Amino acid sequence: MASSTASLISLQSRPSMAVARISTAKPVQGRSFLSFGLRAIPSRRLRVSCAAKTETVNKVCEIVKKQLALAPDVAVTGESKFSALGADSLDTVEIVMGLEEEFDISVEEDSAQNIATVQDAADLIEKLVEQKQKA
Known part of the structure; x- marks a missing residue:
């Protein structure tokens, strides 16, 4: 009954990190474990400027x-x-x-x-x- 779900979720406490993979493992004695894989994502800042003369x-x-x-x-x-x-x-x-x-x-x-x-x-x-x- 093992299933794997891929997802990308931004973390508010660490904007430069995001969840790359969420997966569940096979149940062990009635319990299942959820694991998260983190990877760095380059931050992109957008600056809008009117560019005055x-x-x-x-x-x-x-x-x-x-x-x-x-x-x-x-x-x-x-x-x-x-x-x-x-x-x-x-x-x-x-x-x-x-x-x-x-x-x-x-x-x-x-x-x-x-x-x-x-x-x-x-x-x-x-x-x-x-x-x-x-x-």
């Missing part, structure tokens, strides 16, 4: 460098995180205010809290500028 990202980089008083040799790119550049919550508010002034937009508090990187800021700016032009 290069000029927008460059302006945001300049504003961030100015607001944080960074040395000219400090590299700021789209992937730069504000926290990694030494920005605290007050600095982030000042950066958002500088962006609002430069691009003549208004950033809602909820949206501002979701900005972690220069790219996040540039994407949001382009979205807000586009919405403003449609209105």
Whole structure:
């Protein structure tokens, strides 16, 4: 009465591991045993980006460098995180205010809290500028 079932089930506690095989063994003294085989599955992360224009990202980089008083040799790119550049919550508010002034937009508090990187800021700016032009 041995049966074997193949299945793939994601485990929430270990997203990089999944059950590759579930099988039951022959009953031994009225009991059957269930065994699980685990194998590593490469994690795939999907990142969706609006890919803001290069000029927008460059302006945001300049504003961030100015607001944080960074040395000219400090590299700021789209992937730069504000926290990694030494920005605290007050600095982030000042950066958002500088962006609002430069691009003549208004950033809602909820949206501002979701900005972690220069790219996040540039994407949001382009979205807000586009919405403003449609209105």
